[in-house]
Amino acid sequence: DTGVSQNPRHKITKRGQNVTFRCDPISEHNRLYWYRQTLGQGPEFLTYFQNEAQLEKSRLLSDRFSAERPKGSFSTLEIQRTEQGDSAMYLCASSLGGLAYYNEQFFGPGTRLTVL
């Protein structure tokens, strides 16, 4: 399978714990995005990487959130001191860069986080 993969698929944690999610994009894609989707809503943009550089962060990404893409391949999203409001589906997407027609984003299956 050469699509975007995310691990774990499900995570249940207690309030105040730290969690880390991983995203492996399609291998030739240099752009990587994180989105968050709460129940009944569409995904909301969190952050964007081009290669290893994090080039934009949403205001939704509080100080408790940090994302990395150390070698321009896989990415991690860490949430520190989780809160119940962090419960959501976290989606990763990747795309080609450059002057492609519309740089379609390919999404992974998501990580569903439940904070008790």
Place this chain on the structure above:
Amino acid sequence: AQKITQTQPGMFVQEKEAVTLDCTYDTSDPSYGLFWYKQPSSGEMIFLIYQGSYDQQNATEGRYSLNFQKARKSANLVISASQLGDSAMYFCAMREVTTGGGNKLTFGTGTQLKVEL
């Protein structure tokens, strides 16, 4: 700021019939792109179709077509010959170029489509 509005929380369609899912948008950018994604209950977002603001013709991809009315700022998705497997949540999204040169997507709230026998 960009905004996507999907006013149909749920839609029903008979198998083999066509269905239109509504999407209106708001942006001040002259150059923009509109996407439709399908999200089955398994959770992954599946790309369906894209329309660029300068495209002269409405986009089509198999059974999917986009009814793009620029003056009305609408980009409705038409699914022809509905199949049971089309039952899913459908999201309209707009591309916005980020300060870093990426293309972040702004999504609507979605329409849940149910195809019935």
